Amino acid sequence: MISEADLRAEVERLSAELRHARAQSEDEHRRLVTAQAELVNSAKLATLGSLIAGIAHELNTPLGSLNSNHDVLRRALGRLQIILEDEHVDQTELAELRRVVRALDGVMKVNDLAVERMVKLVKSLRSFGRPDQSERDTVDLHDGLESTLALVSHQLRGRIQVNRVYGELPKVDCFPNQLNQVWMNLLVNAGHAISGDGTISVRTRAETEGVAVEIEDTGSGIPPENLNRIFEPGFTTKDGRIGMGLGLLIVRQVVERHGGRIAVRSQLGTGSCFTVQLPLQLPSNPGRST
Amino acid sequence: MPQRTPTVLLVDDEVMIATTLQAFLQLETAYNVLSFTDPLKALETLEQEQVDCIVSDFMMPTMDGITFLKQARDRWPSTTRILLTGYADKENAIRAINEAGLYYYLEKPWDNDHLKLVIRNGVERSALFNELDARVSALENAHKELYGMRKKLIQAFM
Numbered sequence: 001m002i003s004e005a006d007l008r009a010e011v012e013r014l015s016a017e018l019r020h021a022r023a024q025s026e027d028e029h030r031r032l033v034t035a036q037a038e039l040v041n042s043a044k045l046a047t048l049g050s051l052i053a054g055i056a057h058e059l060n061t062p063l064g065s066l067n068s069n070h071d072v073l074r075r076a077l078g079r080l081q082i083i084l085e086d087e088h089v090d091q092t093e094l095a096e097l098r099r100v101v102r103a104l105d106g107v108m109k110v111n112d113l114a115v116e117r118m119v120k121l122v123k124s125l126r127s128f129g130r131p132d133q134s135e136r137d138t139v140d141l142h143d144g145l146e147s148t149l150a151l152v153s154h155q156l157r158g159r160i161q162v163n164r165v166y167g168e169l170p171k172v173d174c175f176p177n178q179l180n181q182v183w184m185n186l187l188v189n190a191g192h193a194i195s196g197d198g199t200i201s202v203r204t205r206a207e208t209e210g211v212a213v214e215i216e217d218t219g220s221g222i223p224p225e226n227l228n229r230i231f232e233p234g235f236t237t238k239d240g241r242i243g244m245g246l247g248l249l250i251v252r253q254v255v256e257r258h259g260g261r262i263a264v265r266s267q268l269g270t271g272s273c274f275t276v277q278l279p280l281q282l283p284s285n286p287g288r289s290t
Numbered sequence: 291m292p293q294r295t296p297t298v299l300l301v302d303d304e305v306m307i308a309t310t311l312q313a314f315l316q317l318e319t320a321y322n323v324l325s326f327t328d329p330l331k332a333l334e335t336l337e338q339e340q341v342d343c344i345v346s347d348f349m350m351p352t353m354d355g356i357t358f359l360k361q362a363r364d365r366w367p368s369t370t371r372i373l374l375t376g377y378a379d380k381e382n383a384i385r386a387i388n389e390a391g392l393y394y395y396l397e398k399p400w401d402n403d404h405l406k407l408v409i410r411n412g413v414e415r416s417a418l419f420n421e422l423d424a425r426v427s428a429l430e431n432a433h434k435e436l437y438g439m440r441k442k443l444i445q446a447f448m
Contacts (some may be wrong), residue, residue: 061304064304064310105318106309106312106313107310
């Protein structure tokens with residue numbers, strides 16, 4: 001017979017073991033959460049790194065033009081001053097004057113383009129990375145798509161054509177900055193999937209209960225056995241770079257926090273198409289930002 | 291030999307850069323300047339015009355700068371080739387020097403005075419090559435003439 005006291009002691013012992021195990025699993029959980037946060041952070045840093053490299057590259061052309069044009073303007077003005085100070089301007093000097101004015105006209109036109117391009121890029125940059133991560137707004141999704149396309153254009157230029165098929169979209173209540181991360185991930189992935197020349201199609205349409213954005217590439221496609229795994233944490237086919245394999249996981253989390261869905265269809269050798277469907281209103285308890 | 295105006299050909303898919311370079315060279319030099327945004331169009335022009343110096347970008351959609359300069363070298367070896375690139379990576383620089391027989395490798399953004407100097411030296415180099423070619427063929431002709439005279443002399447005295 002087991003005495004009541006023995007039973008009590010046994011229960012006590014088992015409870016203590018349970019408490020210990022629980023404490024241990026809580027520890028484990030904390031460690032996992034930290035590790036996940038670190039991974040997400042390094043994925044963000046990797047995206048940020050490639051973004052910065054892209055911006056630097058994109059700014060180089062207009063800046064190179066402005067730098068040289070500024071020099072040309074200074075030289076040309078110097079020449080004009082010399083000619084204007086001379087009281088006896090003759091035909092040869094007038095010809096030189098015309099040459100200088102022609103050069104000035106050319107560089108001024110390019111300066112306009114260069115400044116315009118830099119202003120546009122900086123605007124894209126600002127609307128892409130809004131300083132307040134949790135800013136909620138009702139926006140036209142095309143703005144975010146265009147900002148993101150401007151930022152990834154250096155990765156696509158000359159190789160990949162972007163085909164826009166935009167429908168009439170109602171404004172969407174969302175966290176624009178988080179959705180931009182979604183477009184960025186999908187567009188960069190689409191670019192990576194195309195090894196040579198190809199096309200990325202960006203399609204938008206209004207649906208009965210919201211909007212849909214489709215990003216389709218003419219790339220290598222995803223093997224059927226991987227299709228169900230691409231949204232899993234850590235799944236990647238890219239070389240073992242830190243922070244890889246989280247892009248699509250984050251994409252799905254963001255879409256789901258917006259009360260939406262993401263679907264993919266793909267054919268090996270033909271390409272892939274990601275469809276993001278979003279409701280017009282955020283769910284009543286939208287998640288925090290990533 | 292009569293003095294001809296040297297021709298400089300510029301290729302950059304960015305119309306902004308092509309125009310900027312052209313404006314600078316037109317203001318500061320007496321060269322005949324041709325500018326293109328498509329290397330394929332530039333190759334067509336090279337078939338018709340005698341060009342002394344080519345300045346080309348690297349990353350271009352229809353043909354990369356190294357392939358373009360390599361084709362230019364194969365057809366017009368005495369034309370000086372300069373690569374002006376915003377895409378600086380060591381591997382491509384080495385490839386360009388080895389494959390396209392590059393005279394100079396410049397990075398964007400460039401310094402106008404330096405660019406002008408490099409182009410001027412490039413044009414001179416090309417002129418020297420052409421002069422050498424002309425002298426060599428003149429020498430060959432003179433040699434042929436001498437040989438003919440010698441033959442006639444021998445015939446006259448034999």
